[in-house]
Amino acid sequence: MPAPTLHGHTAIGLLQDLKRSRWLPQFNEKDVKKVIEEIRQDNAEMKRMARESDDQNENEVLSGMYLYDELMHRNKRMVLCYLNYRAETIEKLRWQVGLMMPPDKLGKLHEAEKQYLKNYINSLDKYMKRYTPDCKLPLDLTADAGQAPNDGLHVKVRVLKADPTMEGIQSLESGPLRFRPGTQMLVKRSDVEHLIRAGKVMQVRSYKSDTVGGGF
Numbered sequence: 001m002p003a004p005t006l007h008g009h010t011a012i013g014l015l016q017d018l019k020r021s022r023w024l025p026q027f028n029e030k031d032v033k034k035v036i037e038e039i040r041q042d043n044a045e046m047k048r049m050a051r052e053s054d055d056q057n058e059n060e061v062l063s064g065m066y067l068y069d070e071l072m073h074r075n076k077r078m079v080l081c082y083l084n085y086r087a088e089t090i091e092k093l094r095w096q097v098g099l100m101m102p103p104d105k106l107g108k109l110h111e112a113e114k115q116y117l118k119n120y121i122n123s124l125d126k127y128m129k130r131y132t133p134d135c136k137l138p139l140d141l142t143a144d145a146g147q148a149p150n151d152g153l154h155v156k157v158r159v160l161k162a163d164p165t166m167e168g169i170q171s172l173e174s175g176p177l178r179f180r181p182g183t184q185m186l187v188k189r190s191d192v193e194h195l196i197r198a199g200k201v202m203q204v205r206s207y208k209s210d211t212v213g214g215g216f
Contacts, residue, residue, distance in 0.1 A: 007071055011035045011078035018082065024089055027110035035079045042072040090117050094124060095142050098194030100166075140190065155189045157201040158182070166200060 010031050017025040046068045053061040090113055093105065099121065106114065128139045162179040169177045169191065177187065179195075184204060195201045 007038065008074055008078070010038065011075050011082075014082045015078060018085055023105060024086055024108050026108050027086070027113065029110060032079060032082070035075050039072050039075050042068045042075075046072075086113060087116060091120055093117070094121055097198040098142060100194060100198050100200070102198070142194065153189050154186055155192070155196075156184060156186050156204040157192055157196065158184045158204055159201050161200055163200070166195065169195075 014028060014031055014035070017028065046065050049061050049064050049068075090109065093101065094117070101117075109117070124141070128141055129135070131139050159179045159181050162181055166179045169179075177185070177191065179201070189196075192201055196203055
């Protein structure tokens with residue numbers, strides 16, 4: 001039995017959606033289920049051919065079974081690629097914006113993906129708080145992402161926008177930080193790293209620790 005002309009077309013469409021999206025497209029549960037159904041149908045067809053085979057058409061049956069096996073594994077690889085890419089992108093979001101998850105991005109996730117993100121955040125936070133048995137302070141692995149750490153680095157930032165999630169942020173040096181749109185402040189980079197990555201504040205300039213207090 002020849003394979004359907006558009007076999008695998010749905011799975012290809014899922015990968016094309018990933019390629020076209022700037023971040024992640026809305027989770028396409030309908031097409032994911034459609035690909036799974038194709039895989040089940042291919043498996044059922046292989047079993048049917050095996051049951052109805054005989055010595056006279058053995059080569060034809062083996063060729064057909066090989067074809068359906070290839071189609072089935074091709075669909076599996078594509079749908080797993082779709083799911084794995086989304087999972088890796090979701091993990092990166094935690095490193096990019098910290099705990100301040102943008103609602104527009106969360107809205108693109110399936111409920112199972114939201115639970116995966118929650119579990120990932122909990123596991124990472126648990127490790128950072130208990131990376132050694134006798135640790136006294138949490139280890140922030142997400143601070144200063146993409147650059148060499150420098151405890152003495154301060155930054156001057158401009159507040160682009162504020163929301164309730166930015167309230168209650170404490171600076172070890174300056175106490176509570178007050179974010180008002182349009183204002184500028186000099187803070188330790190590690191205190192606002194997640195806000196910079198989330199696009200809520202913009203870095204204006206960096207200062208080494210030995211220049212702070214010496215006038216700007």
